[in-house]
Amino acid sequence: MDKSVLYQHGTLAQLVPGLFQGTLRADELLKHGDTGIGTLNGLNGELIIAAGKIYQVAASGVVRLVNADEMMPFANVHWADFTSVGAVDQLDYDTLRAELLHRAGxxxxxxxxxxxxxxxxxxxxxxxxQTEPYPTLTATAAAQQVFTRQNVAGTLSGYYSPNLYAGAVSPGFHLHFLDDAHQFGGHVLDAQTTAATVELQKFTDFQLHLPAADPDFLQVNLDDPNITAAIKQAEN
Amino acid sequence: MDKSVLYQHGTLAQLVPGLFQGTLRADELLKHGDTGIGTLNGLNGELIIAAGKIYQVAASGVVRLVNADEMMPFANVHWADFTSVGAVDQLDYDTLRAELLHRAGxxxxxxxxxxxxxxxxxxxxxxxxQTEPYPTLTATAAAQQVFTRQNVAGTLSGYYSPNLYAGAVSPGFHLHFLDDAHQFGGHVLDAQTTAATVELQKFTDFQLHLPAADPDFLQVNLDDPNITAAIKQAEN
Incomplete structure (x- = not known):
C-alpha cells in the first residue's frame, strides 16, 4: 500500500485507434488502490472507485457496482491519503480547476x-x-449520453496529470462525479460548485502498467502525431 | 524485486532546461534494481549499473565505482531477468538496433x-x-568528450522506450557501454559488432519516480513544445 504511487492500467493513446478490449480484472485493479476512475470493456460507461468499491455509470444513466471479474481496458487507482486544502464556494469549472492547480502549487x-x-x-x-470491430475514440463521442443535475450533493474525483505525459494520460484534469446517493454520475463535462471541501494527494511516482499480453496492443501503431489532439478532443 | 518493472528516477524533460541537480542517492536507486544506466549530479559522466554496482565513465575517460552517497538527477534501473534472443555478428549500429526491435516483436x-x-x-x-547555474542540455554537448575503441570486448546495455513516452524518456534506444576490463565506456554514439550475444527483458510496468522534494523541479516549465526535439538532439 504505497500511497505515493498513482497506478494506471493501459495507456490512453491505445484508446484513440479503438483498443477498448478489457485487459485487467476489477479485483486485480483493486490490488493497486482503493480510489480512482476508469472504464469497462468496450469503453462501457464511466467508473468511479471509492473506498475499494467500483461504481459504473452506464450510458443509461444507471449506477451499479462492478463485479470482481469484469474487465477494464483503462483505469487509474491509488491508495487514498488525501490532505485537506480548504473549501471552495460558487466556482465555475474552469475557476475550480485553476484553483486546484493553485493549491497544489x-x-x-x-x-x-x-x-x-x-x-x-x-x-x-x-x-x-462499443462492440467489435471497435470504432476510434473520436467516433465514440457520438455514442455518449449527457446528463445534467441541479443542486446535487456528491464527490468530484480524479486526477491531474502534467501535460508532458499526454499520450500516456489525458493531460490536465480527468474528473468523474458520483452523487452521495450513488444514483447519478459520469465523466465531468461541467460543474458549478456551491459549497465544497477540497482534498489533494500528490504522488512522487506514476506507474504505467501496459497490457503486455494483448497481441493487438503489441502491434498497434501508437506513433500517430495527431494522437494527443484526439485525446484532448475526446476527454475534455 | 519485481522483475516486470522499469524504474526511472527523474523525467528526461527536466534535463532540457538544465535541472541537473542530484536528487536521489546511489544506494536508494539500488533498492529498485541491480542493472541500469544514469548520470551523476551536474550531469557528471555516464553511469552503467551492472550486478548491483554503479560504474561512472567520466569525461576524462576514467571508469570508477560510484559511492553510496553520490546523488543522481536521472537514472533507470530494473532487476535483471534477461532472456537470450540469440547472437548477432558484423552489424553496424543502425542494423543492430533494428534487429533488437525485430527480436522484441x-x-x-x-x-x-x-x-x-x-x-x-x-x-x-x-x-x-556542469556547475551552477547549469546550462541547457543542448549546451552541454560542447562539454562532452568522445572516445573510440577498436576490437573491444564488453557489454552494450540500456533500454528501449516507445516514442509515445518521449519527454519522460529519450525515445527509442538509450544504450551505454562498459568494457569487460571496466576501463572504457560511456553513452554509445556508434558501434559495430563482431560477434555478440543478445538478451532482452520486456517490462509490463514503467514506474516514473519524480524529484517531488526539489523546489526547482516543482516550478520549472516542462511544457516547451521543442522539448522532444532537444532530447533527440542531445541523446542520440
Whole structure:
C-alpha cells in the first residue's frame, strides 16, 4: 500500500485507434488502490472507485457496482491519503480547476483530487458500450449520453496529470462525479460548485502498467502525431 | 524485486532546461534494481549499473565505482531477468538496433537490452560535470568528450522506450557501454559488432519516480513544445 504511487492500467493513446478490449480484472485493479476512475470493456460507461468499491455509470444513466471479474481496458487507482486544502464556494469549472492547480502549487507532479459538497449544476457524460470491430475514440463521442443535475450533493474525483505525459494520460484534469446517493454520475463535462471541501494527494511516482499480453496492443501503431489532439478532443 | 518493472528516477524533460541537480542517492536507486544506466549530479559522466554496482565513465575517460552517497538527477534501473534472443555478428549500429526491435516483436513495450561480445568499433561520449547555474542540455554537448575503441570486448546495455513516452524518456534506444576490463565506456554514439550475444527483458510496468522534494523541479516549465526535439538532439 504505497500511497505515493498513482497506478494506471493501459495507456490512453491505445484508446484513440479503438483498443477498448478489457485487459485487467476489477479485483486485480483493486490490488493497486482503493480510489480512482476508469472504464469497462468496450469503453462501457464511466467508473468511479471509492473506498475499494467500483461504481459504473452506464450510458443509461444507471449506477451499479462492478463485479470482481469484469474487465477494464483503462483505469487509474491509488491508495487514498488525501490532505485537506480548504473549501471552495460558487466556482465555475474552469475557476475550480485553476484553483486546484493553485493549491497544489505545481504543474509538474501527478495528483489526485477529491471535491465533496453541493454542486449547483453538474453535467456529465457516459459512453455506451462499443462492440467489435471497435470504432476510434473520436467516433465514440457520438455514442455518449449527457446528463445534467441541479443542486446535487456528491464527490468530484480524479486526477491531474502534467501535460508532458499526454499520450500516456489525458493531460490536465480527468474528473468523474458520483452523487452521495450513488444514483447519478459520469465523466465531468461541467460543474458549478456551491459549497465544497477540497482534498489533494500528490504522488512522487506514476506507474504505467501496459497490457503486455494483448497481441493487438503489441502491434498497434501508437506513433500517430495527431494522437494527443484526439485525446484532448475526446476527454475534455 | 519485481522483475516486470522499469524504474526511472527523474523525467528526461527536466534535463532540457538544465535541472541537473542530484536528487536521489546511489544506494536508494539500488533498492529498485541491480542493472541500469544514469548520470551523476551536474550531469557528471555516464553511469552503467551492472550486478548491483554503479560504474561512472567520466569525461576524462576514467571508469570508477560510484559511492553510496553520490546523488543522481536521472537514472533507470530494473532487476535483471534477461532472456537470450540469440547472437548477432558484423552489424553496424543502425542494423543492430533494428534487429533488437525485430527480436522484441513490439514497439509498444519498454524493454532492457544487453549485448555482450566483441565489438569491432565502439564510439562513446561522456559529459563533463556542469556547475551552477547549469546550462541547457543542448549546451552541454560542447562539454562532452568522445572516445573510440577498436576490437573491444564488453557489454552494450540500456533500454528501449516507445516514442509515445518521449519527454519522460529519450525515445527509442538509450544504450551505454562498459568494457569487460571496466576501463572504457560511456553513452554509445556508434558501434559495430563482431560477434555478440543478445538478451532482452520486456517490462509490463514503467514506474516514473519524480524529484517531488526539489523546489526547482516543482516550478520549472516542462511544457516547451521543442522539448522532444532537444532530447533527440542531445541523446542520440
Amino acid at each position: 505545481t504543474r509538474n507532479l501527478f495528483f489526485a483530487v477529491r471535491v465533496h459538497g453541493t454542486f449547483q449544476t453538474v453535467t456529465t457524460r457516459a459512453v455506451a458500450e | 513490439t514497439r509498444n513495450l519498454f524493454f532492457a537490452v544487453r549485448v555482450h561480445g566483441t565489438f569491432q568499433t565502439v564510439t562513446t561520449r561522456a559529459v563533463a560535470e
